[in-house]
Amino acid sequence: MSLLPKQKVYQGVLDEIRGFIEKNKLNAGDKLPSERELAEKLQAGRSSIREALRALELLGLIETKAGEGTFLSTYRPFQTVELLSSFILQESNTREDLFLSKRIIEKEAAKLAFDRFTDQDFEEMYRMIDDTYEHPNDRHVAFFNFIFMKTGNLLLARIWHLMEKFSHTIKRDVYDPSFYRELVRLYTEHDYVSIENLFSKQES
Amino acid sequence: MSLLPKQKVYQGVLDEIRGFIEKNKLNAGDKLPSERELAEKLQAGRSSIREALRALELLGLIETKAGEGTFLSTYRPFQTVELLSSFILQESNTREDLFLSKRIIEKEAAKLAFDRFTDQDFEEMYRMIDDTYEHPNDRHVAFFNFIFMKTGNLLLARIWHLMEKFSHTIKRDVYDPSFYRELVRLYTEHDYVSIENLFSKQES
DNA sequence: AGTTATAGGTGGTCTGACCACCTATTAATT
DNA sequence: AATTAATAGGTGGTCAGACCACCTATAACT
Known part of the structure; x- marks a missing residue:
């Protein structure tokens, strides 16, 4: 058997x-x-x-x-996500795994991109932070999408995007508004080691 | 129309x-x-x-x-993420992305598991390190699989497994033998901050 | 009563048949 | 000859029916 x-x-x-x-x-x-x-x-x-x-x-x-x-086709998860969201029974274990994993990947991307920004990039990031969005999560996505592009690691970006789509339907998972500004500040001041701490503080 | x-x-x-x-x-x-x-x-x-x-x-x-x-069935996104990832993986031309991402996930898992080990676990880890394997990579898989189980994050574990499977077919990606022993030593001495450095040193 | 056949339901799979739709080739029209 | 119309063949969309392997509850047998 x-x-x-x-x-x-x-x-x-x-x-x-x-x-x-x-x-x-x-x-x-x-x-x-x-x-x-x-x-x-x-x-x-x-x-x-x-x-x-x-x-x-x-x-x-x-x-x-x-x-x-x-x-x-170029991968677009929207229809998948929409379908899933209508079926999903939220399972707390799974959810926690998802958010934790997503945060880890965001943190590491933030570190990977560390020395790849120009002054113009900083301007653009500040602009994204100050922009008004329909949903608070849109800012998060726009901001981190920018960072992921800077890492040049397409795989990590795709996995993150996937997780983002999945988590998005279940619960809002947005960082504190000051978080984004603080991250850019760390970039401009070349303070690499504090990135880890910044993300740790966001633990909810 | x-x-x-x-x-x-x-x-x-x-x-x-x-x-x-x-x-x-x-x-x-x-x-x-x-x-x-x-x-x-x-x-x-x-x-x-x-x-x-x-x-x-x-x-x-x-x-x-x-x-x-x-x-x-109770909803688990793992399966979906796995499938999608498997398609995404083959699409990204740069295999470097894969190895870098895998290492990141291994590192974060190592940190997540930090305070979840017992003395018995340490013994087992040492045993795994000293065991002889057919392929050097088998040690790597066994060792990190143990760590991932300790994290309790099944999603992260699955993604890692997937990456492992893919990278395995292309090229061996094994850490230096002393690496594993050193990691366990950091665990036993409760030296959290050095984990990050240990992984950095493995940059090839 | 306990065991063993058995019949019927269920998913797993294949085959063959249409249909609607698209495209490239060919034929007809101007 | 150039343009237009008809056509043939390929493609996905869908259905019906046929087996098979598997499971389970019932009936038959000991």
Whole structure:
């Protein structure tokens, strides 16, 4: 008796598709093989292929146009998030993990970006801080998005963005207004070591 | 000509299912109607029902057991984050991002776990360090897996595992053997602040 | 009563059939 | 010849029906 639950076909298809994208170095906008072609190539029924594709579509990873084909899309989580938020039963453990993880990543990004700012960048950050937003969280997103871009670490940025989207639907998680200003101040004064402390103070 | 793209059947099914759950006040663990029953009730083909259910399953919102039925599950974003991350990971061309991010997460986990060790834990960690492994990376994985478990942050652990899996296939990323021993020493001597430095030294 | 068949329900999967839609090629029209 | 119209083939969207493997409760047997 195996402890491994046998993998469903559509799960395998997911892996295969991922492999295909990697192997062929596909980028956003590129076309995937047709459903019928995939079915033949992967030795699976078209319905199984579709189950995998539909799931990917719901996650916003692919776009499908009737009569044309299936295409890799630039990742936009909005539809996923919206769907999830309507289903979500909040589980405190999960929530805490999420917020804690997000904060860690924000902190490390803030440190990574430390020596990559110009005077013009500081101006722009102050401007973002002073701007008025519809939702307080928009400031947070704009501000940290700027920082993440400065780190040049796209992966970290994407993961953060993902976490941001997920946490956003559950509860507001905005830092104290003075926080942002203080962070920029640390940047301008080249005070690296205090960044860690600044984030620690934000523990709620 | 309508600007609204006509909704696909499985999208509608998603809405119907959500409505069904709400209307009948279903909680985690409760059973959904069978696929055939839903197909009849919603006037749709079973394959369309399945496309919706598979998407929900991938999102971690439902669980299906062959021969039994489909059940509401407690919501865990881990699965989703994992899947999305796996796509995001392969997309980012720079593998350096991956290693840097992984190291950051390992470092923060090491700090999170700081005050959660017992003397027995230290013994176990030393044992893991001294064990012989087939691959050097196995030690790394075993050691940090232990640390991640101690943090109690399952989300962070999963993301790390994912990164580990990806990086593993590309290039070995093992710390200096003395590193692990030194980390445990910092734990035993309650030297929190030196953890950050220890990881910095590992910069290659 | 306890055990063993058994029948029916359930998800898992495949196949084949249409439909609506898009595009490129071809044919018809001017 | 240039333009337009018809067409054929590919693509996703959807359905119906067929098996299979698996589970469970019931019925039959000992």
